Amino acid sequence: MGARPLDTPYWWEAAPIEEQPQRELAKRCDAIVIGAGYAGLSAALTLVRAGREVHVLEKDRPGEGASSRNGGITSGNIRIGFRRMMDMFGRERARAIYGEGKAAREDLARFVLEEGIDCDYSLAGRFTGAVRPAQYEKLAREAELLRRELGIDAYVVPRDEQHTEIGTAIYHGGAVRPDIGGLHPGLFHRGMLERTESAGAVVHGRTPAIGLRREGDGFEVGTPRGKILARDVVIATNGYTVRHAFPWLARRVVPVASQIIATEPLDTELMKRLMPKGRMIGETRHLYHYYRPSPDGTRILFGGRRGAQTDDPQKKAEHLYRYLLAIFPELAGVGITHCWWGYVAMTYDQLPKVARHEGVHYAAGFCGSGVVWARWLGRKAALKILGDADGASAFDAASFHALPLYDGRPWFVPAGILWYGFKDRMGWY
Ligand SMILES: Cc1cc2nc3c(=O)[nH]c(=O)nc-3n(C[C@H](O)[C@H](O)[C@H](O)COP(=O)(O)OP(=O)(O)OC[C@H]3O[C@@H](n4cnc5c(N)ncnc54)[C@H](O)[C@@H]3O)c2cc1C
Structure with missing residues (x-):
């Protein structure tokens, strides 16, 4: 394993996370955005381009949360399958939610292109491997539904043709989603930050919001550097929400660690054999792995939820x-050069959220799929502030429930991971 600290995200090599020069904290502005990940920057960019004076508060360095650490898979995933969602909410609501995912993915592609963000975006497609034979059948039914209900060109690949997608025999076939791709999350975040700042928003790194209270017809936000007044506030702290600062949100999002390893550069022929189409890859397990080639096609980046119970990067x-x-047994002996992690935010009903509570706007709870959702719903929160009809979202109707017996301290997560691991071993889905 390499000489540099193992736990530095691979993405930080091309897009190092930087300290912001310290800027003056305004006494008053139109809008304060808390959190400088994709959601916060997207909200800030939308507001500042509409002529609002915007300050963004970030407790660490901008991007230091999940937005520069993720796998870069542009899935816009909804954890509840389309069939189950129709059973739970009815066809129209299922179509609205999944349809918004489709719109959000397309909008991301348009945004990257129009803004000229150089972040290795590619619509490479995603292959999801069936861990059990019955799941292949389920993937086939889901693909058929997505084709029929949403015009998404999903299809299945049987086990005997699977080598055209991935160089393993471990799966029982799988499904391809050509509408999903990948990008370099660090470069994407950097592009968003540059555009947000050059549009006129002021981004303050190392400036945590430590409290919030009503003041006149707006809010007063406290920071160690002083207070700021603003008419509107967007909270976009997702898996890094600080319980004491924002207890309402903290009771509604559960931080769960996700981690990724990067292999050393691999032989070109080996890469071609293991990932012949350069797809993003997922699996049907509860505790699934997600993986992909690095944007330059030389390494495998392999992520998952397991093993997060230690802080030792080596372990x-x-x-x-x-x-x-x-x-991929062929990778025996290959070196691991990076191993890093970050926090995603799960919600009670497993749906991402854009919400307004007591006048404060929230965009959070992206359930591990925020590359698409955080940018999209951060923008929706801003459009709502602007009174723009485009701020309407299929997620408006979704209630944002607190989790029972939860005050923001996720004591039950290790037990939950064990439980889902047990269900995976038993084949309970
Ligand atoms: C290892 C990993 C892999 C992932 N892979 C994928 C993937 O392949 N595809 C996908 O779609 N999604 C993936 N995700 C999820 C995705 O990264 C997140 O959903 C997304 O980045 C969330 O963006 P955000 O802006 O809401 O939050 P974040 O980027 O986490 O930003 C929140 C920010 O709020 C700041 N903050 C918190 N409290 C305060 C405060 N009091 N004051 C000021 N600032 C504060 C934090 O410091 C942080 O920077 C992954 C996540 C991880 C960790």
């Missing part, structure tokens, strides 16, 4: 490496 790396080898 985390070894844990994920075992799963990587189960899929």
Whole structure:
């Protein structure tokens, strides 16, 4: 394993996370956005381009949360399958939610192009491997529904043709989603930050919001550097929400660690054999792995939720490496150069949220799929502030429930991970 600290995200090599020069904190502005990940920057960019004076508060360095650490898979995933969602909410609502995912993915592609953000965006497609034979049948039914209901060109690949998608025999076939792709999350974040700042928003790194209270017809936000008054506030802190600062949100999002390893550069022929189409890859497990080639096609970046119970990067790396080898035994002996992690935010009903509570706007709870959702719903929150009809979202109707017996301290997560791991081993889906 390499000489540089193992836990530095691979993405930070091309897009190092930088300190912001310290700027003056206004006494008053139109809108304060809290959190400088994709959601916060998207809200700020929308507001500042509409002529609002905007200050963004970030407790660490901008991007230091999940937005520069993720797998870069532009899935816009909804964790509840389309069939189940129709059973739960009816066809129209299922179509509205999934349809918004489709619109959000397309909008992301348009945004990257129009803004000229150089972030290796590519519509490479995603292959989801069926871990059990019955799941292949389920993937086939889901693909058929997506084609029929939403015009998404999903299709299945049987096990005997699977080598055209991925160089493993571990899956029982799988499904391809050509509408999903990948980008370099660090470069994408950097592009958003540059555009937000050059449009006139002031981004303050190392400036945590420590409290919020009503003041006149707006809000007063406290920071260690002083207070700011603003008419509107957007909270976009997702998996990094601080319980004492924002208890309402903290009771509604559960931070869950997700981690990724990067292999050393691999032989070109080997890469072609293992990932012949350069697809993003997922699996049907509860505790699924997600993986992909690095944008330059030289390495495999392999992520998952397991093994997060230790802070030792070496142990985390070894844990994920075992799963990587189960899929690609050919990688035995290959070095792991990076192993990093970050927090995603899960919600009670597993749906992402854009919400307004007591006058404060929230965009959070992206359930591990915020590359598409955070940017999209951060923008929706801003459009709502602007009174723009485009701020309407299929997620408006979704209630944002607090989790029972939860005050923002996720004591039950290790037990939950064990439980889902047990269900995976038993084949309970
Ligand atoms: C390892 C990993 C892999 C992932 N892979 C994928 C993937 O492949 N595809 C996908 O779609 N999604 C993926 N995700 C999820 C995705 O990264 C997130 O959903 C998305 O980045 C959320 O963006 P955000 O702006 O809401 O939050 P973040 O980027 O987490 O930003 C929140 C920010 O709020 C700041 N903050 C918190 N409290 C305060 C405060 N009091 N004051 C000021 N600032 C504060 C934090 O410091 C942080 O920077 C992954 C996440 C991880 C961790």
